[in-house]
Amino acid sequence: DAKTTQPPSMDCAEGRAANLPCNHSTISGNEYVYWYRQIHSQGPQYIIHGLKNNETNEMASLIITEDRKSSTLILPHATLRDTAVYYCIVRVALDGANNLFFGTGTRLTVIP
Amino acid sequence: SAVISQKPSRDICQRGTSLTIQCQVDSQVTMMFWYRQQPGQSLTLIATANQGSEATYESGFVIDKFPISRPNLTFSTLTVSNMSPEDSSIYLCSAPGLGEIQYFGAGTRLSVL
Numbered sequence: 001d002a003k004t005t006q007p008p009s010m011d012c013a014e015g016r017a018a019n020l021p022c023n024h025s026t027i028s029g030n031e032y033v034y035w036y037r038q039i040h041s042q043g044p045q046y047i048i049h050g051l052k053n054n055e056t057n058e059m060a061s062l063i064i065t066e067d068r069k070s071s072t073l074i075l076p077h078a079t080l081r082d083t084a085v086y087y088c089i090v091r092v093a094l095d096g097a098n099n100l101f102f103g104t105g106t107r108l109t110v111i112p
Numbered sequence: 113s114a115v116i117s118q119k120p121s122r123d124i125c126q127r128g129t130s131l132t133i134q135c136q137v138d139s140q141v142t143m144m145f146w147y148r149q150q151p152g153q154s155l156t157l158i159a160t161a162n163q164g165s166e167a168t169y170e171s172g173f174v175i176d177k178f179p180i181s182r183p184n185l186t187f188s189t190l191t192v193s194n195m196s197p198e199d200s201s202i203y204l205c206s207a208p209g210l211g212e213i214q215y216f217g218a219g220t221r222l223s224v225l
Contacts, residue, residue, distance in 0.1 A: 043204050043216035044155070099145045099206070100214055102155040
């Protein structure tokens with residue numbers, strides 16, 4: 001699985017958009033970009049994933065660059081409950097037979 | 113999505129004892145995964161539990177210390193044996209749901225005195 005690089009921490013004002021970057025310059029053509037978050041000491045929560053096209057769901061948007069070497073997770077209107085560690089993970093999407101490799105993630109703090 | 117129930121949610125144990133953590137999935141899955149998260153650290157995979165065969169352990173984890181059972185397609189247990197304070201961590205199980213998504217239990221917070 002490709003390695004990812006994320007900033008260790010970020011702050012965001014409540015109500016503003018939070019843009020979390022991730023570099024994955026060694027990503028392969030069949031590898032997806034997944035985002036999870038972990039709110040203090042809880043189990044990781046799936047947010048979104050994509051292959052090459054931008055994706056949006058009720059939680060967030062995922063923007064993947066055309067060369068797929070980096071991506072950005074966007075939380076459009078951050079709330080205090082979005083304070084968490086966000087993990088960007090790159091892996092081949094199979095049938096659930098593979099585990100996830102977690103890096104150190106980005107600790108996002110939403111400030112009132 | 114998959115609903116994963118894990119228990120106990122937390123426990124405080126004495127050195128030298130063992131604790132068995134249970135993980136129940138609301139659907140049948142072939143693979144289940146056990147992770148450890150040490151204080152202030154990210155998640156590390158302990159082992160993959162495949163129903164009908166021995167679990168596959170990652171480097172640094174051994175069956176004698178972390179025996180795993182997988183009696184059916186919806187359930188697994190992880191035992192932390194002969195505990196020491198260094199085993200104080202959050203232990204998490206995960207399993208695949210619909211699509212290419214892995215879902216996680218809420219975790220078991222273990223403190224060893």
